[in-house]
Amino acid sequence: MATSDADDSLYPIAVLIDELRNEDVQLRLNSIKKLGTIALALGVERTRTELIPFLTDTIYDEDEVLLALAEQLGSFTPLVGGPEYVHCLLPPLESLATVEETVVRDKAVESLRIIAEQHSQSDLENYFVPLIKRLAAGDWFTSRTSACGLFAVCYKRVSSTVKAELRQNFRNLCADDTPMVRRAAAAKLGEFAKVVELDYLKSDLIQLFNMLAQDEQDSVRLLAVEASVSIVALLPADSKEQLIMPSLRQAAEDKSWRVRYMVADKFTELQAAVGPEITKADLVPAFQNLLKDCEAEVRAVSASKVKDFCQALPSDVREQIILNNILPCVKDLVADANPHVKSALASVIMGLSPILGKDNTIEHLLPLFLIQLKDECPEVRLNIISNLDCVNEVIGVKQLSQSLLPAIVELAEDTKWRVRLAIIEYMPLLAGQLGVEFFDEKLNSLCMAWLVDHVYAIREAATLNIKKLAEKFGKDWAQQTIVPKVLQMSKDQNYLHRLTCLFCVNLLAEPMGQEMTTKLMLPTIILMGSDPVANVRFNVAKTLQKLAPYLDQNTIKTQVKPLLEKLRADSDIDVQYYALEALEGLK
């Protein structure tokens, strides 16, 4: 990092600082974002002695500028002379960690966490830890909340006396009297637990966890639940039950739905952390209750965990628990009053099939699938259809096909175009699973109908769908079933449909190959070159350009080029433009 070649007089700090002080916020922001360049111009020494003190003193600014500053300082270590001097970045970051605006504070903490790593052990104790203590003892809540995020990054690398002080400080923050600070502490409890020695985890942190889990504010309690996931995982199997389960059990039945929601949301992680025994004894009944919760939000998030929870059950009792405990609740959820709950369930319920195997699927799950396929809410039906592959592997799709068809048809004609779009996207998948025969018989006409939908997005998706089908079922099939109908559209009254015909051809050329493209499709395109609507004509030009790679030179010379030349002399300026573009593309 040589700075000797930089002529110092060229970059007097005053000029640079003027930039940082510019009246215009935007310009100030730009210069702050290039702070690294400025520091480079100044060299490490002057950065340390002049720039950093300046930044520390003029900390009052627009939040946007402060945010950029906080971010910059996180990567400033080389610019102040490497890890040896990294501590000189602490003063400005400390002030930034106390400002009101949350995003600025968070960014400052993030940068502090980065540079903590670069401190030597003695610097950590001499500079960084005192900073944590100052922040933790700050008057205003902002500095105390920021402090919470810094414990975990330095704890491991300090002496045991300092460790004890840090634990004490963290304890104070957990018992702070403003809820904002307690929330911050609860949010960081999990990561702190990961670095604290097991003995102290058992003696100190568990106590803190239990205290936070009993907090009078639900916003604190729910963060404690999040922390519990990390804590449980760290505890040895024999002390999990005694140390943490009482609070967790309580959380699962908390009177606030937010806490129960959090439990449900973290349920599978908890399951992995507590191990099979506690899962069997505690989590199964708790899960049943959450699936029956009185708030739809809680039921929905629990429902979305059904598959993962069942999958992770200990294999010796898995089937029995699913059939006896979980499925009865699932049955109720299929008929839930809230559409979000049903659709959350529908997105995972098919996943139970491989877990339970063929016979159980037919006996227990199939009836549920069939009910959901008839659900009034289109999202539920879509979710079922989109996960058909899970069931297909287990029982084959035949069992479902009779119910599938009406469901698909109804979705295909839904009044909301987004629903139609969604079902189109599943078509190639469905076609693959249902087979060509079923497809020809029942679904082909739907696919064709979408080509003339009145919403462009649907027509576009339909053309793509046709391409995928052609790839799936092969060109012979396409030649017989699709191509004639597509080409038919070139004579449609509506010019939009004629355009759709062109779009289909664009995409079909690739799967159809050179011969069929030349023989079957090109003649129609050539004819369309004299369409009365200019939009169609210039799209013909575009199509010809796209087809060119699939045609031989002779055809291009004898058929394509003459038409393009003709279009180049068209009366419409856009047609001329695209014809010219196509001709250039052909060269």
Added chain:
Amino acid sequence: MSAKLADRIDPFTAKAAIKSKKQKRSQGSSHYRANTAPELQALPHLKDTPQNEQQELFIKKLQQCCVVFDFMDPVTDLKSKEIKRACLNELVDYITATRNVLTEPVYPEIVRMIACNIFRTLPPNDNPDFDPEEDDPTLEASWPHLQIVYEFFLRFLESPDFQPSLAKKYIDQRFVLQLLELFDSEDPRERDFLKTVLHRIYGKFLGLRAFIRKQINNIFLRFIYETEQFNGVGELLEILGSIINGFALPLKTEHRQFLMKVLIPLHKSRSLSLYHAQVRMYLFVFIAEIVPTLHVIKGLLKFWPKTCSQKEVMFLGEIEEILDVIEPAQFQRIQEDLFRQIAKCVSSPHFQVAERALYFWNNEYIMNLIEENSNVVLPIMFPALYRISKEHWNQTIVALVYNVLKTFMEMNSKLFDELTANYKAERQKEKKKEKDREELWKKLDRLELNSKKNRKS
């Protein structure tokens, strides 16, 4: 297929149908109950009971009213619900009409009954982008009972027999904390009751006052810095505005902190319009008493809206009100920053913002202030005004700007002429500065590239 046809003909009808279908439920409630409510048996009337047995019956009735019913299902427990309703009504009449019934043993029962009924976790918000101005609030489903409970609570607090010294054991910090959380209720009827209730509690329990203020503060801080979601901001401000009328000088830290860290940052929220009147009123209590106008204006400038024109108009209104009472000396200290912002507002392409800012020139007091400081204000405003007078799309704005330019001309014709003459030169100077800056950065960038190369080699 008929629906499909319809949205082809008129896409908006279909949209309306979707919107109305998406309409959230109009009622919500969240009492987490483990079991279903037991069936209630009607108790005899209090007035038909001999006096010496009344207290016992009163307590029994209070206990009966602790049972909470599910109102989301309108058909369950109809009979029991009716019994409870009648019972609650009777209780309200009883404590209103009969003297000396608030004896020591009934206090815990009364508070317990109230707590059982009103304290609950508020139901989840159905609509994550709930816009309180556009959407109807979700009403509390159990209101038929809840309303009478609140009514009862108020009568209890307002009763001439009510003794705070007996009640303070039960109406404690924990109680108040839960009460404050309820201010987030979407139901405006509930918030209205809560406002009166909290007001009474504040008035009668001297020991809780500091605590209440602090917790309200915490709610505001959470609203400003964490969630931006709390329905009762306006109500809480109203309460504070009415309980704090008058400050002792010098201003206590608590109040100063409240002003700078709560009241002014409250302007940040996008839902400002919902409680703007209250903030404004409250800010005025401050200004009238202690004149820290300078700080208030600085604060507002810090949080000046960048994209929301409606809020900008509100801010301008507030600034004008403050300028109305500002001391000339204070004005001089803030004028540069202030008028830089006003110059931006005047040049806003949104004509309402520009118009609102230009109205400042109709205010006599502000005009006086500007006139006295024309040598500072004029150079700041002039380039903006000059440009708008040539470029703004809206004719009203252009006309207003001409007026303002005219007043400036009359105010300080010498300076005005200089500015006009120098306008072009100034622009050129600016352009040159711009170029210099670019040059500087180019040099710096080259330097950075070089050093990177050096490091690599």
